[in-house]
Amino acid sequence: MKLRIILAATASLVTLPALAAAAAPVNAAVHDSIRQAFCPQPKSEGTAPTPAPVAPPNAVEPARVFDNLYFVGDRSTSAWALTTSEGIILIDAGFHHNVEGTIIGGMRKLGLKPEDVKYVIVSHGHNDHFGGANLLQKTYKSRIVMSEADWEHMVTWPQRGSPAPFPDRDVVVKDGDVIRLGDQSVRMVVTPGHTPGTLSPIFEVRDGSRRHFVGYWGGDGAGHLDPAGLRTYAAAVDRFINLDPRVDVPLSNHVVADGALLKLPLLAARKAGEPHPFVTGNAEFRAWAGVLKSCAEAFLPAK
Numbered sequence: 001m002k003l004r005i006i007l008a009a010t011a012s013l014v015t016l017p018a019l020a021a022a023a024a025p026v027n028a029a030v031h032d033s034i035r036q037a038f039c040p041q042p043k044s045e046g047t048a049p050t051p052a053p054v055a056p057p058n059a060v061e062p063a064r065v066f067d068n069l070y071f072v073g074d075r076s077t078s079a080w081a082l083t084t085s086e087g088i089i090l091i092d093a094g095f096h097h098n099v100e101g102t103i104i105g106g107m108r109k110l111g112l113k114p115e116d117v118k119y120v121i122v123s124h125g126h127n128d129h130f131g132g133a134n135l136l137q138k139t140y141k142s143r144i145v146m147s148e149a150d151w152e153h154m155v156t157w158p159q160r161g162s163p164a165p166f167p168d169r170d171v172v173v174k175d176g177d178v179i180r181l182g183d184q185s186v187r188m189v190v191t192p193g194h195t196p197g198t199l200s201p202i203f204e205v206r207d208g209s210r211r212h213f214v215g216y217w218g219g220d221g222a223g224h225l226d227p228a229g230l231r232t233y234a235a236a237v238d239r240f241i242n243l244d245p246r247v248d249v250p251l252s253n254h255v256v257a258d259g260a261l262l263k264l265p266l267l268a269a270r271k272a273g274e275p276h277p278f279v280t281g282n283a284e285f286r287a288w289a290g291v292l293k294s295c296a297e298a299f300l301p302a303k
């Protein structure tokens with residue numbers, strides 16, 4: 001939290017070298033955020049329990065992050081709207097209780113029409129990501145995309161917390177498939193681990209005349225897996241980071257994983273010609289995914 005305030009303050013008086021210098025602590029802060037959220041946490045022994053932090057307001061202001069990519073999420077779960085010449089591809093659908101306010105409301109606030117959502121790519125069959133899909137399918141006739149394994153997983157896994165209505169089974173994709181809409185294509189990568197058929201899409205985004213590629217990791221946590229599942233997760237990370245050397249934007253569906261809350265204020269303060277805070281380069285994308293992998297491996301029993 002302290003670092004976030006410092007970075008936000010720094011961003012308001014940036015020069016180009018200052019912003020570049022700010023990238024290293026931001027990257028380190030994102031790695032720390034992943035470790036806190038997804039690595040095994042040391043158990044405290046014999047000490048008084050730490051008081052629970054006061055929950056912050058859950059809402060996050062929706063934002064245009066790239067020319068063709070918009071953040072519509074909150075502090076618990078993220079969705080991303082990818083605009084094309086023929087409509088919108090929504091990546092993840094949030095909880096069923098925040099789809100109307102956070103996702104649909106956020107899109108309208110940004111000037112996007114939820115009626116234009118042609119596809120909803122659901123990263124995996126947990127209710128914090130498919131939760132809004134039923135409403136989008138019923139209201140806007142959006143096509144719902146999931147892997148074969150996760151269409152099955154969605155209805156067989158004991159969903160925790162907020163129950164959500166399932167979308168009707170619709171588009172089934174496999175590894176290597178491409179979802180095309182207008183001038184945009186999205187490569188489907190199946191990265192099993194977090195769930196049996198987690199989808200981690202790769203797609204192009206634009207920042208003015210510059211082209212970048214997002215590597216969107218679809219399943220952030222691994223603490224619920226058995227050793228075989230943990231190894232599967234780690235292998236999926238290794239494969240994912242080697243698929244496309246153009247990937248230079250790490251994103252995910254939780255702000256604790258992709259650091260969106262750290263980067264959005266920097267983006268808002270960005271001046272013309274300055275680097276884009278969500279563009280890290282391929283080496284940092286690989287390092288970032290490596291932290292997710294190392295958290296999974298840390299749950300493996302000691303030999």
Ligand SMILES: [Zn+2]
Binds near residue numbers: 219220
């Ligand atoms: Zn999940």
